[in-house]
Amino acid sequence: MMRTTNKSINRRDWLKTTALFTGGLTMLPPVLQGLQAAPTASEAAVTSLVSSGLSANGLTGLQADAALEPRISGVLKARLFANENPFGPSPVAKKAITDTLDNGYQYPFMLLKDLEAKICAYEGLDAKMLMTSAGSSPLLLGTAITLLGNGGNIVSADPTYDDLPTRCEKIKATWIKVPLKPDYTHDLDAMEKAINKDTRLVYICNPNNPTGTIVDVAKLKDFCERVSKKVPVFVDEAYIDYLPDPAATTLIESVKKGQNLIIARTFSKVYGLAGLRIGYVIAQPAMIDLLGEYAASGGYALSLPAITAALASYNDKAFIAEVKKKMEASKSFLYETLKSEGYTYIPSHTNFVMFPLKMEGPRFVEEMMKRGVGLRNWKLNNEDWCRISIGRMDEMQAFAAAFKELS
Structure with a gap:
């Protein structure tokens, strides 16, 4: 899904997007419509979030x-x-990068469209269910602002990848931490019990960072089917390509069935493109539109070398x-x-x-x-x-x- 608008956050953007929250959500699923009555996040809170990657416990993520x-x-x-x-990147990706350097003066809109079409074709997705960005970080930031900019809480395992939860704390949301089980895996039952009326998002990193453990697939799918009817579930699959059979573990099929999930993927890990910064999320079209208001995405967010390398090496x-x-x-x-x-x-x-x-x-x-x-x-x-x-x-x-x- 192509976006050519500048997503930088400023006062004018905040005033414009007020209409989205007050009258533009009538076509969203019931869970997302719940955001309609809530005020948008304060400009000061978002400025604080954008300008600082620090959490109360130190530094986050990257x-x-x-x-x-x-x-x-x-x-x-x-x-x-x-x-x-x-x-490092694949030889094909390296060659593709050098072959396109002469076109470095061009905005990469059309090439990004090709990459998105390739991902959608492989996963069987509608183009409106995909959003690309410069790695996962802008997408995590956009999710924090969109879903927890009004306050509320996010539920996650502890420890887990803390980029998204600590960003939520920066805009004065609450992070509910649920300890891992004795085998260092997610305690899905305890996480479900921790959800309350103020919960705006559940975050699951699978495989989990920093423990390297995975969640039982059947239990995770059942959990997401139940919970996503009440609150969105963000499943971070950054490391899924290291599994023997990623297709058997991913929750993308659950999104295609209509569940209110956000699935994050990245080219930073197995594809060796961390330095080039490229990733994407898969979600319901209404959620993609909502996240697009605050997550830097599309042709202005991604570089030509990053898109070229991802397009050449995807599913290699x-x-x-x-x-x-x-x-x-x-x-x-x-x-x-x-x-x-x-x-x-x-x-x-x-x-x-x-x-x-x-x-x-x-x-x-x-x-x-x-x-x-x-x-x-x-x-x-x-x-x-x-x-x-x-x-x-x-x-x-x-x-x-x-x-x-x-x-």
Whole structure:
């Protein structure tokens, strides 16, 4: 679905979009019509949200990863803190980028239309059910402003990818955190019980970041079918391509059945395009229109190289299989390293792994950084944990050498 309007947030846009909330929602599904009576978010609240990526507990999402880089001293031997695909974009994507550089003076509207048509054809979607943007971040921001700009609460697991929930907190919404089960998976029953009259959104990251666990597919589909009748459910599938059979796990079919879900996908992970910034959401057309008021999307939000690379590599099964093969080899090496040093870990379905530490998390990260290995630490169940992204084999070997000095 092409959008050529500037979605930057300013006073004029806020005045214009007031009409959307007061009279433009009459054709929306019942759950979305509930937004009609609520006032729009204050301009001050949104300005605060847009200008800051900080949460009450520190940095969120990409900001937290980026904040580690200035602390690096010496040579970084292993960049294992950002859940990137260290094997890079596919050769086809790289060639496509260089072949289109001469057209860099052009706005990429038509090329984006081709990419969106390719995604819709593969997934069996109506074009009005898709919105593309520069990675997931603008889409998460747009969702926060649209659905929680009036207040209310968002329900999610804890811990999970906190970009969307912390953005909601920035506009004075409440984040209801539901602890994971003992096996570190989502507690769907507890999440459903946590929903109340003020809940505006339920967020599920599947596979989950930072634990790398997945939700039982049948239970998740049943949960979404029930809950989406009362409140929208956002299912973040950023890491789904790392699963053996993504098609068996995705909730896209549930959207096609008419359920009020928002499914997020990205080219940042298995496709190796994190630096180019491109992603998309799939939802009901009415929800796409609603999100489009505040989520930067379309030809003005995406660069020509990003669209070109995504179009060339989308659903490249041979490339994806090769990436997963290399990733699994590196992950197996990591598992063996941890076990040999007497450490446990959470078995992961993604390109990152969490394991409990035997020293304070910040100190561990600092000591590993001194040895040229960048990592992230977490507090889980009041204990110190490390989340390590899966790197190339040479990076995993660098981790193992440094880790053995501290373990």
